Amino acid sequence: MIKATVTGRIWSTKKLREMPAGSILEVQVEGTSSTMLAFDPLSCGIGEKVIVATGSVAASWFPGKAPPVDALIVGLIDETLNPNA
Amino acid sequence: MIKATVTGRIWSTKKLREMPAGSILEVQVEGTSSTMLAFDPLSCGIGEKVIVATGSVAASWFPGKAPPVDALIVGLIDETLNPNA
Amino acid sequence: MIKATVTGRIWSTKKLREMPAGSILEVQVEGTSSTMLAFDPLSCGIGEKVIVATGSVAASWFPGKAPPVDALIVGLIDETLNPNA
Amino acid sequence: MIKATVTGRIWSTKKLREMPAGSILEVQVEGTSSTMLAFDPLSCGIGEKVIVATGSVAASWFPGKAPPVDALIVGLIDETLNPNA
């Protein structure tokens, strides 16, 4: 999984009808300038640190037929214990 | 998923017969100089910002036997709300 | 698989209920400054060198329905024999 | 998918018996110095520009049990229309 920070929210009105209802957030991968888009079932806010799972495991989480979604926020991060940082 | 901008269109006459009919677009991944090719079911135009899903979830979207397609445009982006940008 | 060093531990109280109980560790990919998060079934400690498997094979390891977990620590590294290093 | 140029051909006599008969080509990913190896069902030549699909969708293309092949040339590129290039 990836540790990332929520940086934005995407609006898309023209999309595949198989896309699930709900938010798609822009997140920045920690320690990089890379961003990616992830489906958010946890109602995250801008600035929150999150755990993102990617690939087919993200799609398989949805009930019923797997939608074309390859990134899913699976948790909010309360804290990272990093004794060397 | 990846946020990208449509930059071109690919013509391919010699291809596997399992490739679905339709457009393959060249897109540039936002914030980078990397490009990739994605199947476009949404009739996107050059310059439009899109959401691209990659990997096996792209192939699974197609009806019937999954074709060898690993990138799919799943939505057009109207707007990104990014309060810190 | 990836060779990595355990660098931290993640606390997450708000998460998907499909996430398995257990530790999520932060690991640094050897030879890089990149970090990733991996589920730890082996009770690893900070500073230990580990083997991480990624993608759907990580999720498939879990009994029952595959959870949205895309990285799994599959072994601790005792030693690397590298005659040229 | 990836846009790439065929740069070489691989000879391998000692290989898994599950590897399909046929050519494995070395291709260079466009716009980078990265190379990868892809199975070629289209009899491509050195210097040709191709579309490469990667991941499990490449393996699923083969009839019968999926072989351990994660990259497949799915088309030759005739032309790219890129009005801004």
Added chain:
Amino acid sequence: MIKATVTGRIWSTKKLREMPAGSILEVQVEGTSSTMLAFDPLSCGIGEKVIVATGSVAASWFPGKAPPVDALIVGLIDETLNPNA
């Protein structure tokens, strides 16, 4: 697939019992300083050039239930014909 050179061998005594018996090698991806770990069913030696398949196709190669292995050496490279190199 990836073209790589075998650079080392990993010893791991504490590992998941689902890990298959056999060697895990460290390989360096050609043209880069990146290394990865791959399961070796071909008894490769240090310094040999190999073809590595990654992702779920590596796990699916194993008989029975797929183990959490995401990289597999599928062939040794005898030679690369690269007329422009």
